[in-house]
Amino acid sequence: MLRNLKLSHLAAGAIVVLVGYTSSVAIIFQAIEAVGATQTQANSWLVVLGLGMGLTSLTLSLRFRMPILTAWSTPGAALLATGLDGVSLPQAVGAFLFCGALLTLTGLTGWFERLAKLIPDSLANALLAGILFQFGLSAFHALSDDAALVGAMGVTFLAGKVLFPRYAIPVVLLVGCLWAAGAGSFGDLDALTFSLSMPEFVAPEFSLPVLIGVGLPLYVVTMCSQNMPGVVTLRGAGYPPPVSASLTVTGLASLILSPFGGFAFNLAAITAAICAGPEADENPKSRYLSSVIAGVLYCLVGLGGATVISLFLIAPQALIATVAGLALLSTIGNSLSAALAESRGREAALITFMMTVSGVTFAGIGAAFWALLIGLAVTRLTALPLPQPIKT
Template identity: 75%
Template sequence: MLKELKLSHLVSGAVAVLVGYTGSVAIIFQAIEAVGATQAQANSWMLVLGLGMGVTCLILSMIYRMPILTAWSTPGAALLAVSLNSVPIAEAIGAFLLCAALLTLTGITGWFAALSRLIPDTLASAMLAGILFQFGLSAFTALQTDTALVAVMGLSFLLGRKLFPRYCIPAVLAAGVAWCAGTGAFGSLDALDLTLARPVFVMPAFSLPVLIGIGLPLYIVTMSSQNMPGVVALKACGYDAPVSASLTVTGLASLILAPFGGFAFNLAAITAAICAGPEADENPDTRYLAGVMTGAVYILVGLGGATVISLFLIAPKALVAAVAGLALLSTIGNSLSAALSDAKGREAALITFMITVSGISFFGIGAPFWALVLGLAVNHWLKAPEPAPVRV
């Protein structure tokens, strides 16, 4: 394994962790604040979330030799941030355990894996392109907020693609960090929190209204808005992921870590695309090492506790946006090309893409789920054979 390890694997893993944390860590903090957790409990949440993602990434990527990445449930965190006010933390933990049990049961029964096989490749690619579109776009909208930084990174990207394509993204990241360090763009080091995180166990309590009002919705949004896109992302990159095994592993991790603040783990989509695309490795058979590196970095971030998190937060937003967007350009382009390759299914793929990009939400369920539902319906309707003419 070490002989096949490349710098691009490490950089892809680091970028995936950077995107994973900076994209939603603020929402996690809001959820922690809503439940009234102490500082020690807050540090415990961040510790076990990092460890949970790291260990599950390592297990799945190494066993199945695929870049299978996991993540905390970002829409789940958003749900908790608005739902946990006045809910005792012990009852919140009880709701986390219910969600974890349902996630594990879903993996063991295998029904979700059977459902995922019904998704056409064109719709999978369209959905992935739609999910990643905003990240690609952010690399260019960041030009308005930090023109010089993004221009330097963009120039590094163009030079890298021409002269050293394998190390293009590492060069972009290095150029961005060097520019920020030279111009003093990083935030004040006074914001660093040097506290070491330790796991804090909270004995769960079970309240039927909280279980129904928080635990069940947490499971639904995690499945529809996270696990489904995660399966689709890997499928669009050419990997037949072990869906049931992945859900079982993430469900068990949630069960074990829920009392310490690990509210829900699931398959990742956006960060998985970073490690499953050609920027991570030209050889699809060794891209799993990018998943392994992601797991290792997640574990280091988790062990570092609040110190590492505060380092992420002082980085300029334009730096993160540009690195993520440029790293995903190839995956977005390949996904769009695959989505539109079948002329008969082009309209369904476009509808799937457009709905995903729109960001619409109904009943608390995000756009990727509705894009897939409507895309499948349109695809079935347009590809269904026309009824034979009635002879008189």
């Protein structure tokens, strides 16, 4: 395995961890604050979330030889940040355990995998393109924040695609870091904290209102807003996702780590696309090495706890947005091309894409779920036979 390791695998894994933490760690902090955790308990959350993502990503990637990445439930964290008012930490842990049990049961029964197979490839690619579109667009929005930095990275990317396409993204990341360092764009180094964090067990308490009001919605948003796009990401990249096995592994990880702060784990979508795309490796059979690297880095970040996360927080947002957007450009283009390739079903695919890009949310569930439902409905509707004219 090591002899097949490439610089592009290392770069993709590093970008995944950088994007994964900086894009949503602030929401985790809000969820921790909402539940009234102490500093040691907060550090415990950071440790087990990193270890949970790392170990589950390693397990699935090595077992199936696919770029399978897992993540904490970002919409779940947003739900917790707003829905834990008046809920004690032990009651919240009880809700986490309930959600983990539901995730595990979903994987063991296999019903979600059967459902996922009903999604046409055109809709899967349209959904993936829509999910990634905002990240690609963010690279261009970043021009207004730091035009010089983004310009330097953009020029490097274009030159790299011509001169060294295999290493374009690693060089873009290196140029971006050097430019930001030279311009003093990194945050205050005094904000860095140096401490070793350890997991802290919290005994659960089970309250029926909390299980229904927190645990069940946590399960629903994790399935609809995270696991479904995660499945679509792998399918769009050409991999047959082991859906049931992935849900079982992430569900068990949620069950085991819930008392320490690991509230919910699921398949990743955005970061998985970085590892599953051609920028990670031209050979699809060895792209899983990029997710293996990401898994190792997630574990190291988890062990570093608050120290490593404070390092991520001082990175300039323009650098992160640009490297993520450029790394996903090929995947966005390939997905859109596949979604709209066939004239039959093109309207359904386009509606799915546009609904996903809209970002609208209903009942606390994100646009990806509703886009898929509408896309399936349009697909069925357009497949109905046209009424025959009445002969006179």
